Amino acid sequence: MLAATAVAVAGLLLLPGTALAGFITPKSGAPPANQIASLYKIILYIAAVVFVIVEGALVYSVYKFRAKKNRVAAQIHGNTRLEIGWTVAAALILVVLTVVTFVKLPGIIDPPNSTAPSHFLSAAVTEPTPPNGKKLTICVQGRQYIWRYTYGNGCLNGSFALKLPYSYQELYVPANTTVVLAIQSTDVIHSWWVPSLGGKVDAVPGYTTYAWFKAPKANVLYHGQCAQLCGRQHAFMTALVKVLTPAQYQAWLAGQQRQIQAANAQVTQLRAYLLSTGNL
């Protein structure tokens, strides 16, 4: 009976690891998601070894030492050397993981220089910044239940931001450019997350948080969504990141600016008309 137990335990726990290759690592596609995925893989390899050894020892001992006629249990109370040994071994593994994490950390939190020549890049000191200081800042604002993006330097400055182009849900970014997101929320806590582009950053009202990414290729669409429960329609708070070439991005930005201005002008006209006719 326990033989079957052993085999079933081993089979059940080991099977998904091999059968689901490709889904045993997080999504990646652009820095820093790639760096996070590579750190994850190192942990995964160590974890797999630990898993096999410990589960193996468990299954083996349950199978091997099940009660039989004439089997007498060895009356062992402990073994100090062995116990110190495995305590130190466990601690050593964690020391290795700590070292690996801190070696990999700069690649995850420090943005690299942009490789695309672009004149929409700007410099700032308070946000995460590439070594040469050139980056594209976009402000992300979480609202129940949509993301709003304001494009251009100074988007954190409220009155100035009013004049900048913006979009909802779909974020447009140029390829090969270090994009820094300044993330805020106007109501409850949201969490910005596009798995292929990097980790989560919470949008907490009263705080500004930052994320960065550098999408390598144009004409790619990345899918993400809010990761912190923000209310009844949390499931529909999605984010789409559309990567354009720097030139396309410039054109899109200008076009968006034009459309917004045109729409605003129309509203102003309509408002003036309604006021003059006494309907407002």
Next chain:
Amino acid sequence: MSAVTEPAERPRPVSSAEALRAIPQIIAHEVTKPRTTKRWVDWVTTTDHKKIGIMYLVATFVFFMLGGVEALLMRLQLSQPGNTLLSGERYNQLLTLHGTTMIFLFVVPVMAGFGNYFVPLMIGARDMAFPRLNALSFWLLVTGGIVFYCTLFFNPPEAGWWSYPPLSSIQFSPSGGQDAWIFLIHLTGISSLLGAINFYATIVNMRAPGMSWGRIPLFIWGILVYAILLIIALPVVAAAVTMLLTDRHFGTHFFDPTAHGSPVLWQHLFWFFGHPEVYIMILPGFGIISEVVPVFSRKPVFGYKAIAASTAVIAFLATLVWAHHMFASPVPIVVLGFFMLSSFLIGVPTGVKIFNWIATLWRGSIQTTASLYFAVGFIAIFIVGGITGIFLAVFPVDWQLNDTYFVVAHFHYVLMGGSVFSIFAGIYYWFPKITGRMLNEGLGKASFWLMFIGFNLTFFVQHALGLSGMPRRIYTYQPGLGWDTYNLISTIGSFILALGILMTIVNIAVNYKRGRVAGPDPWKGNTLEWFVPSPPPVNNFDVIPRVRSVEPMRDIRRQIERETGVTQKTGGSEQFAKAGS
């Protein structure tokens, strides 16, 4: 449950025992008559730790089933993309009810149930230190549960069991459900706090003669540290929910970002409670495993001191890891680094426990009972939960995994696969003591296999779901994101798991009156609860034996063997006759 009357057999003749009493004592069941013949009155007014323990176990299992049904409803909703079984509102209510129920109304109090029944028996006491306080603890828990579930008829809370403001503020959660949630936290909190003080006082003051700190059973170590952690953690959450209450109704702005309050303050306060809470839920489970594994291996536990010490170390570290729940919040990197390291550290004593359990099985003569199945299943599952915990402790990796189904998988591996499997090991182990009847072993093993397979089907694929980008707490999703198959597997698994749990409930329902008579010590246990008849008499012990080791019942069996020459068989291995001491 059958009422306790005259015990079927006594381990010692009473007459000679009475002469041995150190101080004059009145033995309850010799002199008192029951005050009432109505049994329900007896249950409501009882201060007997065993009856209170049984009521704890029954009440918490009712809540367990309610929480389980809520989980199944959510799994049904997620079984296919775009499902319309539940609305976003209903789904958020269910996830709040499920989390709150399982944590505050099931896992924490079920451990208090086991503790209530077995702490006095295992340490050789006749009751808890404060029996009436004990009854108050239980009735506060029930009141809290009823208040909370009354919201089903109005507006259940929908901000989650973690209730982050501003979502839980009056502006975004105007319904009274959120206030009922606060009320539940207060009532169950006071209940647990009183219970914890009671456990602490009992264990410190009322141990049998000879039971020094190096001889108390490992389950008692688990309950002692559980009590200490509750006393450390609960006042913090009580303060936090009071601040939330005054924010909601009395014009304060602790968590209101528009008036210089901070939502992050809530996160710190809540998780300073919330992470010790995780160990509050698992340490008594570790204690159960540390009792069950040596008994069925027919071996002393391997490294008693290391297991006891690791329990204390885990408790200490548990108060230093809270911000690993906040790796995506606005927290400086240096703080993240500290909490990564402290979370790593807690892996060491946890690993030590697992190694010690495996070493206890090693070279044993393992009795494959249903209880041992659950204990080994617990270890197998907990290893996975422990390993995935290391992934989550590495904060850059957590930025990808946090708030996804990977986390859901991780904490169900430690809480559902961990705590619940240890609770089931405890049920199969102690049911004969509580009722005097045996559970059906075959049904128990079938229940284990369904639960084990169902559990792994449900939760293993959730790791993959999280890695492929599915966040937690979404009530629906679009097709074509690579999540459909995993979700379907997970839902199928959850129903297999539920079926397995149902089989144990049937096992209990059928056998608590009709099962085979157990006798005082069906498993050849190590600890003092097996010294008394099953079920134990009201006063537990007429004579409290002197304790000479961590396994007093083995000492007693060995003594009987020596004095009578009759081999005390311990289920197939005549260990004492052959192996000596």
